[in-house]
Amino acid sequence: MCKMEAPSSFTEGEVYQMDFNPGIYLETYYSLGASHCKGNKILTLNLRSLCEMFALSDVKGDILIDIGSGPTIYQLLSACEKFNEIIVSDYADRNCQELEKWLKKGPGAFDWTPVVKYVCELEGQR
Numbered sequence: 423m424c425k426m427e428a429p430s431s432f433t434e435g436e437v438y439q440m441d442f443n444p445g446i447y448l449e450t451y452y453s454l455g456a457s458h459c460k461g462n463k464i465l466t467l468n469l470r471s472l473c474e475m476f477a478l479s480d481v482k483g484d485i486l487i488d489i490g491s492g493p494t495i496y497q498l499l500s501a502c503e504k505f506n507e508i509i510v511s512d513y514a515d516r517n518c519q520e521l522e523k524w525l526k527k528g529p530g531a532f533d534w535t536p537v538v539k540y541v542c543e544l545e546g547q548r
């Protein structure tokens with residue numbers, strides 16, 4: 423049996439509110455395929471797990487509430503066909519603003535296209 427230890431400490435919401443820069447975070451960890459993207463391996467592993475958890479299982483429901491979404495939407499891509507409504511939330515104003523910018527296709531919104539394409543390919547392999 424695999425037992426997971428809880429982290430000894432969590433980063434407080436106030437730290438995200440004061441110091442977190444969503445633009446730098448997205449460029450650094452979510453520019454899938456870009457050579458400067460440090461998070462490619464972790465991101466693709468996460469996307470595969472999320473695909474198994476949502477797209478390949480019978481998990482479904484009416485409303486999905488994502489707590490601490492940050493400025494990201496990758497975590498919702500495989501779930502979006504399984505829920506009628508998805509609510510994203512975050513403690514830090516800048517993260518909510520970044521998500522709103524993406525929703526409204528505002529100038530400078532992060533381009534999730536490579537990540538969406540990757541998930542479509544994963545799900546297409548079913």
Ligand SMILES: C[S@@+](CC[C@H](N)C(=O)[O-])C[C@H]1O[C@@H](n2cnc3c(N)ncnc32)[C@H](O)[C@@H]1O
Nearest residue numbers: 434435438489490491492493494512513514517
């Ligand atoms: C590790 S980040 C995760 C971000 C994103 N979901 C991802 O996978 O990259 C955790 C997020 O939780 C938010 N957070 C921290 N404390 C919170 C709280 N009490 N309520 C809601 N969000 C909180 C932070 O602002 C931060 O964006």
